[in-house]
Amino acid sequence: MASDENPSYFLDDKFSQRAHQWAALLARVLPQVNYLELNKFLLQGPLPDMLQEAAVELPQQVTRAYGATHRFWLTPALRAYCQTLAYDDWRAGDFEDPAFYHDDQLLLGTISHEDYVMLQLHETEKALLNEQGFNFWCQWWPA
Numbered sequence: 001m002a003s004d005e006n007p008s009y010f011l012d013d014k015f016s017q018r019a020h021q022w023a024a025l026l027a028r029v030l031p032q033v034n035y036l037e038l039n040k041f042l043l044q045g046p047l048p049d050m051l052q053e054a055a056v057e058l059p060q061q062v063t064r065a066y067g068a069t070h071r072f073w074l075t076p077a078l079r080a081y082c083q084t085l086a087y088d089d090w091r092a093g094d095f096e097d098p099a100f101y102h103d104d105q106l107l108l109g110t111i112s113h114e115d116y117v118m119l120q121l122h123e124t125e126k127a128l129l130n131e132q133g134f135n136f137w138c139q140w141w142p143a
Contacts, residue, residue, distance in 0.1 A: 010136035022087035065109030
C-alpha cells in the first residue's frame, strides 16, 4: 500500500463479468471488516436469527455506496456466511447492496441492481488488481 497518497473509491461497473473474483475481494477486506450493511427489500417478516443477533444501530453519517436498511456486527458466524455467498447470490437474494466497513470507513461496497462494486484503493493497488483481471477504472469519490 502506498503511504504518501490518499486512497479513493474506484468503481467496477460490470462486476458480474468478473463475479468469480468476488471471493478474492472479500478475502482482501474481511480481515479489517467489523460491520456489514445491507438493504432488505424483498424479505418480509423478521430477520433470520444470525442477523437478529448481530444487528446494531444504523449510523446516519457514514460514507455509503448506496442506501442501507440494516447494519450488523460481523460476528464469526456472519463472516463465515458471507464467505459462502457468491456475488450473484447478493443480486438475487433477500438482501442487496452488501457494504463492508471498518468502523464507519467503507472498504467494499456494492449497488447490486446496477452491478457496481466499489473498493477503497490507492492508485498502485488499483493497478495491481487490474493486472489480475479486475476493472476498477472510475474514481467514484475520494475516501
